[in-house]
Structures are given as C-alpha cells and as structure tokens.
Amino acid sequence: MSLHPVITEVTNRIAERSAESRQAYLARVADAASEGPVRAGLGCSNLAHGFAACSGPDLLTIREARKPGIAIVSAYNDLLSAHQPLAEFPDWIKSAAREAGGVAQFAGGVPAMCDGITQGRSGMELSLFSRDVIAMATGIALSHEMFDGALLLGVCDKIVPGLLIGALAFGHLPAILVPAGPMTSGLPNKEKARIRQLYAEGKATREELLDAEAASYHSPGTCTFYGTANSNQLVVEVMGLHLPGATFVHPGTPLRRALTEHAARRIVDIAKGDQYTPLAHVIDERSIVNGLVALLATGGSANHTLHLVAVAAAAGITLTWDDFAELSSAVPLLANVYPNGSADINHFHAAGGVQVLVGTLLDAGLLHPDVNTVAGPGLHRYRQEAILDDGKLVWRDVPTRTLDDTVLRTVDRPFAPEGGLRMVSGNLGRAVIKVSAVAPENRVVQAPARVFSSQADFTRAFRAGELDRDVVVVIRNHGPQAKGMPELHGLIPALGVLMDRGHRVALVTDGRMSGASGKVPAAIHLSPEAAVGGPLSRVVDGDVIRLDAEAGQLEVLVDPATLAAREPAAPPADEWVGNGRELFTALRNTVGPAELGGSVFAFGSPTAPGLATIPVDAKGLA
Known part of the structure; x- marks a missing residue:
C-alpha cells in the first residue's frame, strides 16, 4: 500500500x-x-x-x-x-x-x-x-x-x-x-464522571465522591x-x-x-x-x-x-x-x-x-x-x-480485525472521518481543541465571555449561580510564563453541569486541559498567552466570543479598534512562592510558548511558522 x-x-x-x-x-x-x-x-x-x-x-x-x-x-x-x-x-x-x-x-x-x-x-x-x-x-x-x-x-x-x-x-x-x-478496570468512567458532576452541584457528599474515586483508582x-x-x-x-x-x-x-x-x-x-x-x-x-x-x-x-x-x-x-x-x-x-x-x-x-x-x-x-x-x-x-x-x-x-467495534474499528469503518485534534485561530491567537469527545452539535459556541484569573474565582461564580446561562468561560494568566501552564481539569464537572442544563458552554484558556477533558469544547494552550500581552488580556466580561471547531475559528467579536485601544489587564499580583514554586522561578522566566512545546530548552528554530503568521496589528496583539 x-x-x-x-x-x-x-x-x-x-x-x-x-x-x-x-x-x-x-x-x-x-x-x-x-x-x-x-x-x-x-x-x-x-x-x-x-x-x-x-x-x-x-x-x-x-x-x-x-x-x-x-x-x-x-x-x-x-x-x-x-x-x-x-x-x-x-x-x-x-x-x-x-x-x-x-x-x-x-x-x-x-x-x-x-x-x-x-x-x-x-x-x-x-x-x-x-x-x-x-x-x-x-x-x-x-x-x-x-x-x-x-x-x-x-x-x-x-x-x-x-x-x-x-x-x-x-x-x-x-x-x-x-x-x-x-x-x-474499576468503576466505569461514565459513572465516575456522573458522581463528579453531582458533587459539583452539591447533590453528592464528599464521602460518596471519595468512594467513587477510590473505586476508579484502585x-x-x-x-x-x-x-x-x-x-x-x-x-x-x-x-x-x-x-x-x-x-x-x-x-x-x-x-x-x-x-x-x-x-x-x-x-x-x-x-x-x-x-x-x-x-x-x-x-x-x-x-x-x-x-x-x-x-x-x-x-x-x-x-x-x-x-x-x-x-x-x-x-x-x-x-x-x-x-x-x-x-x-x-x-x-x-x-x-x-x-x-x-x-x-x-x-x-x-x-x-x-x-x-x-x-x-x-x-x-x-x-x-x-x-x-x-x-x-x-x-x-x-x-x-x-x-x-x-x-x-x-x-x-494479529489479524487486522477488531473484536469489539464499539471500542476499536478499522479504517474502512471509522467512528469519524477525521482525527480528534484540531487547531483554531483568529484575533485571539492560536489554540488547540480536542473534538473527539465533543458532540458535533456542541462544536460551535457563540456566547458572552465571563473572565477569570483563577479556578477558585470560577468555582465561586458557579456556586453562586452566576454562570447559569450560555457562556464562554475564559481562564487567563495560566500560560507557561504566568503559572507554568497548569491543567484545569477541575473545571470540567461544573462546565458539564451547565451543558446538561441546556446551555451553550465553552472554555477558552492559555492553560492546559487534562487528557481526560471530555465533552466540553475547550480551546486550550492559547498562544500568545495573556501574561505576555496576548489578546486574551484585553477580553472583558460580556465580550461575545465565537469558538467554531468545525471552521477552525476563535474570535472575540469586538471592533478591532476598540480591542486595540484597551489596556491589557494586569496579571494578578505575583505570589509564585510556596509549595516549592520559588525553586522554579528560573524556568518560569525562560520557558517558551505553548506552540513551541512550552519548553525551557532552545532546540532548533527559535520560532514556529504558525507563530510568525499571527498579525501584530489592531486586532489586539501586543
């Protein structure tokens, strides 16, 4: 062949x-x-x-x-x-x-x-x-x-x-x-996810959640x-x-x-x-x-x-x-x-x-x-x-045939004609989205933004009922230079609850998302990150964001001149100390962008072709 x-x-x-x-x-x-x-x-x-x-x-x-x-x-x-x-x-x-x-x-x-x-x-x-x-x-x-x-x-x-x-x-x-x-195999993953969402809604106790997690990781x-x-x-x-x-x-x-x-x-x-x-x-x-x-x-x-x-x-x-x-x-x-x-x-x-x-x-x-x-x-x-x-x-x-076509298939009869990862780009920069777990009807979301700089702030807003609507949740200042690009998997149960209530929901972040992200459409690894003046730093609550995983688009629907005139939001006061974080300050100061692997090493070309094509103009890039 x-x-x-x-x-x-x-x-x-x-x-x-x-x-x-x-x-x-x-x-x-x-x-x-x-x-x-x-x-x-x-x-x-x-x-x-x-x-x-x-x-x-x-x-x-x-x-x-x-x-x-x-x-x-x-x-x-x-x-x-x-x-x-x-x-x-x-x-x-x-x-x-x-x-x-x-x-x-x-x-x-x-x-x-x-x-x-x-x-x-x-x-x-x-x-x-x-x-x-x-x-x-x-x-x-x-x-x-x-x-x-x-x-x-x-x-x-x-x-x-x-x-x-x-x-x-x-x-x-x-x-x-x-x-x-x-x-x-332990507790089925679908059941674990269900109990996580119940806990996020206050409908399951901590003991019930811990029992489910322990039955999964056993x-x-x-x-x-x-x-x-x-x-x-x-x-x-x-x-x-x-x-x-x-x-x-x-x-x-x-x-x-x-x-x-x-x-x-x-x-x-x-x-x-x-x-x-x-x-x-x-x-x-x-x-x-x-x-x-x-x-x-x-x-x-x-x-x-x-x-x-x-x-x-x-x-x-x-x-x-x-x-x-x-x-x-x-x-x-x-x-x-x-x-x-x-x-x-x-x-x-x-x-x-x-x-x-x-x-x-x-x-x-x-x-x-x-x-x-x-x-x-x-x-x-x-x-x-x-x-x-x-x-x-x-x-x-091993014969080239599956023993369970609900789990594994051959090329002649795939689950989908395309792979599970896509790139999205626009006036917010470039990001990655994993679509293999996202239902086709949820791959295009256009809704007002709600901007957070911490997972804790998001959780408080969710519990207060402030997000019970169509929303694009923005978590910024979580890129490599800001916070070492932590995973934000803890957001998924709450976002899943909002989706199950019938709302159009998406996540946009310069942080990472776990490999077990699941059903929520999430544009992640956004480059350039907010902490270095990326356009995400100019987004404010209420800005309409369009995430279209099918067309590969990620746009904030704001007049370019208006966006460019905004002052980038200052990152939160730097408290990157405690729990050993201060030992890694040198790495944080030298780490490269997500698109180059989020690495502290300077291998090969200093720039990626994709980064070079992002325009530095009135669309809002610093």
Whole structure:
C-alpha cells in the first residue's frame, strides 16, 4: 500500500523545514559515538569509581570494559500507582542483561509527579516544568560515560516525554522505553464522571465522591482512562520505542515480567552490534509522524501538542500545530475510549489494541512502514502481540480485525472521518481543541465571555449561580510564563453541569486541559498567552466570543479598534512562592510558548511558522 498523500506531504514538509537543525543534531550524535564500550576510554580512577559498588561478575564485566554497559533510568516511586510496579524492574533487568552478556546499572532516578494528585492545587503549577527537570535528570544519569545503551522506565504525562528529551541528548545510544502497564478496570468512567458532576452541584457528599474515586483508582498501574499517560504509551509503541505489544499488559503478571526481561536482553543485543540502532535513528521525521497519526486516530490527549513538539525539537525536528491539523484532516478516528466513549484502555487492548490499530493504519497507507524500531527495521513487527507459550515469550500475528467495534474499528469503518485534534485561530491567537469527545452539535459556541484569573474565582461564580446561562468561560494568566501552564481539569464537572442544563458552554484558556477533558469544547494552550500581552488580556466580561471547531475559528467579536485601544489587564499580583514554586522561578522566566512545546530548552528554530503568521496589528496583539 502506497503512503497517503497527506502523510507524504506533511512528512516531507517537516523534513525540509528541519533540514538544517536535524543535520546539526545528527552530526553531534555521530561525534559522540564510540567504537566499543564507552567506559574503555575512561581513566583508571574514573572507571574504578564506576564499579566500586559492584561485586561478582558485574564488577569484572565493568572493569574489563569489553561488554555493553546498560543504564537504567527510572521514574519509580511508590506514591504513584503507575510507577509503583517499577520497583521490581531493576533486579529483573540486571539479571537478564547479565545473561545476555552485558551489565546493567541503576544510573539514576527521575522525579514523577501526578497531575491527578495536584489537580487544582499549587503543585500543578510545577507539572509542565517537571518534564524538563526529568530531561535534565536523565542527562545527569547518562553523563558518566559508562553506558552503551539505556532502558528508560516511566509511564505518565510529563515523565515519558522528559525521559525521551533527556535521552535524545545522548542519541548515539540505543534506548528502549519500558512501561509498567495499566491497572485493571474499576468503576466505569461514565459513572465516575456522573458522581463528579453531582458533587459539583452539591447533590453528592464528599464521602460518596471519595468512594467513587477510590473505586476508579484502585491498584498499581496506570489509570485506565485514555488520558495523557495512556496516550504516551500508545504513541511511543507506534513510534517503535516499546517492544511490540508491551504497552497495555498489566503489572504483576508473568507476561509483564517476561517483556521487561526481554527489553534488557534486547538492549544488550543492540548495543553489541546486532542491528545497532541508536535512539537518534529511531526517532526521525517518519516516526514522529507515525506517533502523531496514532494519537489522532485514537483521539488521544491534547497535551501531546506540547510534548511531541518538544520531543521532536530535541531530535532536531521542527513540528508545528499546523502539522497536527493537516494530519487530523486525513486520519480517521478509530477508537472510542473514555473520555471519547465509555470503554477504558483495557477494553481497547482486549478489542485488538495497538496491534489492530497499527495493522489497519499500515494497510491504509497512513503509517510509514520503513522506520527503525527497537525491535528491528520496519513497523510490521508491531502488528504482532506478545504472549507466553509454555512460559516462553513469543510474538504472533494479529489479524487486522477488531473484536469489539464499539471500542476499536478499522479504517474502512471509522467512528469519524477525521482525527480528534484540531487547531483554531483568529484575533485571539492560536489554540488547540480536542473534538473527539465533543458532540458535533456542541462544536460551535457563540456566547458572552465571563473572565477569570483563577479556578477558585470560577468555582465561586458557579456556586453562586452566576454562570447559569450560555457562556464562554475564559481562564487567563495560566500560560507557561504566568503559572507554568497548569491543567484545569477541575473545571470540567461544573462546565458539564451547565451543558446538561441546556446551555451553550465553552472554555477558552492559555492553560492546559487534562487528557481526560471530555465533552466540553475547550480551546486550550492559547498562544500568545495573556501574561505576555496576548489578546486574551484585553477580553472583558460580556465580550461575545465565537469558538467554531468545525471552521477552525476563535474570535472575540469586538471592533478591532476598540480591542486595540484597551489596556491589557494586569496579571494578578505575583505570589509564585510556596509549595516549592520559588525553586522554579528560573524556568518560569525562560520557558517558551505553548506552540513551541512550552519548553525551557532552545532546540532548533527559535520560532514556529504558525507563530510568525499571527498579525501584530489592531486586532489586539501586543
């Protein structure tokens, strides 16, 4: 099957746009590569420090410097359900690497914070910055020049992108991402959402709400809705960074252990020269497009309009929101997983999961087949599922057919002809909207604005009955430089209540929205943000805003001269201290705009084409 013309066109455009920065990145990678184990070049004192804590065969292997050394970089902690299973992985990995003729060492841990815990709290203002801290921590772990490959252990929102950004600075090393898998299904997501809305209306008690949440998040493993964590996992498997079929296997199962041990053996084999493929040659323009197609085809998290842009930039590739929008017009929606539907990620996996998804997209010419992966050349391996056959890990072909067409479909009969993400633009700037969970009749909203600078102010207005009407809720001064771009998922139950009362409702914000955003039309990641003088800073209560996700429009219907004459509203008094926020002031002062990934790193081009086209004129931009 030949490639779809839009896939070809977008990939070629990305490659052309990125030619200079990608070439410079690959040149740095080539300079860093070594013929044999890199630690062989260390001085005796340096090397001795590297094996002082070792014993037995591992000590001898490291000292001889003839066999591959593998770094384990892990986001383990036992606070978070998604990362608690990683506690056992290093011992499994070390044993399997030893058997394969290498040696694995725990090179470093990276922080892993939970957006579920910090939602609506001041800690959420550190969440996006944690991605770049994770990247830097990964860099520190790999900087000892002791390693010939890396296993990256992590799952959730900022953790996987952070691990990748950090590892790409060492792109001459092969690397495999090692997941932990989702928890088993608990309280159905639809019922959880219902109780959240009842609580927002004062019709359920806190105890009833806590019981529902505890029944949803009930065991080790990733949360089961299709938010950013599970979007991470699916996207990186389709990019060829997981072993085939590794993504949605439950923790605590023999298959999960077998896959983890095989990852250790595989990275040793790659590092020894068997199909030697460094990370820089797995992540290229084609694999980035493959990951983006998988995201769109499944209605994945809008957070990846930040994360994929930032990961691509770390590999010398300039990805823009226009690329997302154009691909979305050609990629059909094939999954119906909460918040897009009632099923959870376990139902998706049981219906055929990643393997059926890859198969149908390959057959339709919507994925690049000729890519490098950690399993070897070509994406065809990712049509296979991993199973245990008499205790031995093997892969078998999966027919390209769904076992439950209410959850997963093939390209010939999609849920919708287009993908789940769109870009909107107009005199307020540019923003992203996830439409896969929004009913078609709710995708166009025109209503008076009600402007807030905090979630608390919004909640007070809602409880006072001030929003019981058609309304476009504006939450501003939540962009990267203002507050670190916190997620605003806590707004969704109240906004959902207003929609259920028959009102036309939308959200416009320069903040982020959770990957589990759901049914409310939300134009998010608005750039430029209000805190740097973006036009959102000139909107006042009562201004009529039109959000048209179908036509890609986001406009405040105010005379241009009137809008331009207004003084931008001053951001709230800066109180960015407490709960550790003051430690991140330097990052807040250097972070880039959402459209460039909300990153503190200056990779590649300093501007994105989309940003350059926003007019600086009487439409109200500073």
